[in-house]
Amino acid sequence: MKAKILLVFIIGTFHWIFSPVLNAQNEERHETVAIYEVDTKGFTISSTEMSNLLRTELEKLNQLDVMDRYDMNYLLQKKDGHIENCYGKICLIELGKILKVDNMLSGSVQLLDDVIIVSLKLIDVGRAQVAKQEVIEFLNLKHQIRPMLQLTLKKMFALDIDENLMSKLTQKNDYETAVNFPQAQRLNLNGPRMGVTIVSGDGAKVLKEKEEFGGYDGSPVMFHFGYQFEIKYLNQGNFQALVEFIPLVTGLDQGQFIPSISILNGLRNSRMGLEFAFGPNLFVNKVADGYFDNQGTWHLRKEWLATNNEPNPYPIESRTDSRGEIKLQSTFIFAIGKTFKSGKLNIPLNAFFAPGKKASHRFGLSMGFNLSK
Incomplete structure (x- = not known):
């Protein structure tokens, strides 16, 4: 009887000492997210390449644990293999359940006339709803896709953005257009x-x-x-x-x-x-x-x-x-x-x-x- 009491006391003490550490570790855990495909129109790069760019920029923000694309492809091959044209909410929710992630990130990058429209949405798989969404119209500057994705992600997660860079990529008559027109060599005659x-x-x-x-x-x-x-x-x-x-x-x-x-x-x-x-x-x-x-x-x-x-x-x-x-x-x-x-x-x-x-x-x-x- 005494041995049982002593055992319970030891377990309780261990739990009391280490439970704050365990809780802190759980609180630090980021939700998981997978990026399957980004719909692209008007670009020479493929949807897969655009998805890889978006995945890299999201990893830099350190807001969510981003699933590796090789792990994602491996899990999908164990199931039904490759899924095509999965851009809608229903398809992404089902895909998220297969991958066992908390969120799915998808969207589109489209060139329409003289603007590039970047539209991203973060879907909560468990709640089966769109958690965050952001749409920004940029100038037709195909060489600046990476910073466009970066700015759109930061706006989505309410992070500080470079207002100067945002102006250069969205305003036609911005004061400095070395970003807008890098192919045009600037003359400075000081x-x-x-x-x-x-x-x-x-x-x-x-x-x-x-x-x-x-x-x-x-x-x-x-x-x-x-x-x-x-x-x-x-x-x-x-x-x-x-x-x-x-x-x-x-x-x-x-x-x-x-x-x-x-x-x-x-x-x-x-x-x-x-x-x-x-x-x-x-x-x-x-x-x-x-x-x-x-x-x-x-x-x-x-x-x-x-x-x-x-x-x-x-x-x-x-x-x-x-x-x-x-x-x-x-x-x-x-x-x-x-x-x-x-x-x-x-x-x-x-x-x-x-x-x-x-x-x-x-x-x-x-x-x-x-x-x-």
Whole structure:
């Protein structure tokens, strides 16, 4: 009698000590799931290959214990062999009972016109009902099937998704389409710029004028150099819309320092390397108030005041003058360009035109270089 009591006490103590561990192990057990076939239309890959892709992506999520396809095929061969066109709920429930799994995952991936529709459903075999279902329309990007399946599964199981990737695969006019169009090589022309600026009209006369008369005793053809920064805000197919920031310094070859910055909005064809752009240009210039006499000679305003007591009969105007004050001025630039390629080396060549008063226009050529990533 005492031996029986002692045995019961030992068994009870063992159960009391180890039952939390056993319960924890049971709680950690994931439900089982089998993926038989995914219906595919409009793709070169077969239904079996699509099912294998889906199985791999589901295993990565670690939400369910996914039955190995070889085990599944072995169990089916022991029964009735291969079952074809098993996509409906009734067929999948019966198949789940044969495989002795908790859930069956199936669905379809179909190409319809310009969209790919991924539809997945998780069927609870025991309850004979659809437990989860998700349908997402993607862009016609066949090369991105794997991330499409991944995103659809994560949405189904209410997991965090990459919203940026989802946008690229579902929105036509997404800002970055390297995912959408990997076959279209993107041009990124950030890099140094150098070239010549030519000034015409009244501006050219000032540059060539002697310094004592407000000129620069130089040439209307000046060297410039700087750097181009660009931001692409819209990609579609082979075209890119972008904003370019181009700070330049002009005139160092003639002892001048003329800083400027252009902010251009442009459109580029990445395949042909052609582009055009336009936008404001801000630059620093020395400007003075003065007048032209009857002989067409330029004088500063203060010259009349210093030698005459009478009112100045000549109209006062402002123009570029080396004796003037430094001011920030603006104009508008139009530019076109072509990018030449040699291996991974990009060589952009651009021509620009900036209209000005009294035919004081600026135009010129600029070139640069960078390496494709």
